[in-house]
Amino acid sequence: MVAWNRDESHLPAALRGLRLPLVGSPMFIVSGPELVIAQCKAGIIGSFPALNAREAEGEPPLLEIWLQQINDELDRHNQENPDRPAAPFAVNQIVHRSNVRLERDLEICNRYKVPIWITSLGARVEVNEAAHDCGGIVLHDIINNTFAKKAIDKGADGLIAVAAGAGGHAGPQSPFALIREIREWFDGPLLLSGAIATGEALLAACALGADFGYAGSPFIATTEANAQAEYKEMIVTSGAEDIVTSSLFTGVSGNYLKPSITAAGMDAENLPSADASSMNFGSGSSKPKAWKEIWGSGQGIGAIDKVMDTAELVDGIERAFLEVGARLANEFST
Incomplete structure (x- = not known):
C-alpha cells in the first residue's frame, strides 16, 4: 500500500500534517465536545457550531467550558501519544443577523485562541479579523463561485464548497463544476x-482539486455523536433515495x-416552500422547535451500515x- 504524501506548502500550518485530508463538519x-475530541484523536479536524453550547440563564457560558474541555483532553492525548498527536479543532460561527450571540462567542473564541474558524451564512470582515487576531484561520462555506469570491475579498483564508448531495443547507451545483470554477x-x-x-469519495474530492473532504452525515451514526438513537438508526437504514430537499423547515434549501x-x-x-426571511438563529437554530425531529442528512449515507465509534x-x-x-x-504507472 502506498503512503499518502502530498505537497502542503500552500496550506496554513493548522491544516498540515493530518492523518487524512478530512474535516468533520x-x-x-x-x-459536541465528545464527537470533536474523538475526531481530533482519530487524526481528522473535528468541529462544532458555537450555538450548540447553550447554557441556562445565569450559568457561565457553556462555550467556554467546552473549549476548555476540548483543549485539556487534546493536550492530554498529545502528551501521552507524542508520535500520534491529535488534529486541531474548529468552531463554526453562524454569521447571520439573527445570531444575537455572535459578538460574545467571537470574544470567547478569540480568548481561547481557537485555531480554525468556520463561518456560515455571511462573510464579515470583523469576524475574520477576530480570528486572525488570535492566530486562527477562517474557512468560509459557500454554494457558488460568486459567494466564494466575496468571502476571499473579505479576508477568509479558505473556502468550503458545499455542493449537491451535502447535508443541511446544501448547494445545488455539481462538485465537478463548483471546484473547477473556484480553482x-x-x-x-x-x-x-x-x-x-x-475513502473513495474523499480520494475523488482530492482528484477534483479540493485539499480536503468535509463530512458530516456519516458521523451522526457514531457512538460519540449527540443524536437520538432513532436518528442514528435512520442514518444506518437509509440511502440517497431517502433524502428530500426542501426550504420549508428553515427558509433555505436543505437536505433531510x-x-x-x-x-x-x-x-x-x-x-x-418557505422564504429565507423566516430564518432566525435567535434560539440557536433556524429550524422551529415544532420540527426538531426533522433530521438533516446528506446523500452519502448509503455507505453507513452500522453505528460505530468515530475511530x-x-x-x-x-x-x-x-x-x-x-x-x-x-x-x-508507466
Missing part, C-alpha cells in the same frame, strides 16, 4: 462537501431524511482511501 445539536482563480485551502462518506418527515405527519413528496469510521475511510489510491497509482 459542524452539525446542529449532533456535534481557476483560487489556489488556497479548499474543502469539498457533498456525500463525502467513504424523508422518513423523519413522514413520521412528523407530512407528505414528503409535496412540501410547501472505527475514520479507520475505514483511511483504509479505502489508501487502497484505492494505491490501485489508481498502479494503473497510471
Whole structure:
C-alpha cells in the first residue's frame, strides 16, 4: 500500500500534517465536545457550531467550558501519544443577523485562541479579523463561485464548497463544476462537501482539486455523536433515495431524511416552500422547535451500515482511501 504524501506548502500550518485530508463538519445539536475530541484523536479536524453550547440563564457560558474541555483532553492525548498527536479543532460561527450571540462567542473564541474558524451564512470582515487576531484561520462555506469570491475579498483564508448531495443547507451545483470554477482563480485551502462518506469519495474530492473532504452525515451514526438513537438508526437504514430537499423547515434549501418527515405527519413528496426571511438563529437554530425531529442528512449515507465509534469510521475511510489510491497509482504507472 502506498503512503499518502502530498505537497502542503500552500496550506496554513493548522491544516498540515493530518492523518487524512478530512474535516468533520459542524452539525446542529449532533456535534459536541465528545464527537470533536474523538475526531481530533482519530487524526481528522473535528468541529462544532458555537450555538450548540447553550447554557441556562445565569450559568457561565457553556462555550467556554467546552473549549476548555476540548483543549485539556487534546493536550492530554498529545502528551501521552507524542508520535500520534491529535488534529486541531474548529468552531463554526453562524454569521447571520439573527445570531444575537455572535459578538460574545467571537470574544470567547478569540480568548481561547481557537485555531480554525468556520463561518456560515455571511462573510464579515470583523469576524475574520477576530480570528486572525488570535492566530486562527477562517474557512468560509459557500454554494457558488460568486459567494466564494466575496468571502476571499473579505479576508477568509479558505473556502468550503458545499455542493449537491451535502447535508443541511446544501448547494445545488455539481462538485465537478463548483471546484473547477473556484480553482481557476483560487489556489488556497479548499474543502469539498457533498456525500463525502467513504475513502473513495474523499480520494475523488482530492482528484477534483479540493485539499480536503468535509463530512458530516456519516458521523451522526457514531457512538460519540449527540443524536437520538432513532436518528442514528435512520442514518444506518437509509440511502440517497431517502433524502428530500426542501426550504420549508428553515427558509433555505436543505437536505433531510424523508422518513423523519413522514413520521412528523407530512407528505414528503409535496412540501410547501418557505422564504429565507423566516430564518432566525435567535434560539440557536433556524429550524422551529415544532420540527426538531426533522433530521438533516446528506446523500452519502448509503455507505453507513452500522453505528460505530468515530475511530472505527475514520479507520475505514483511511483504509479505502489508501487502497484505492494505491490501485489508481498502479494503473497510471508507466
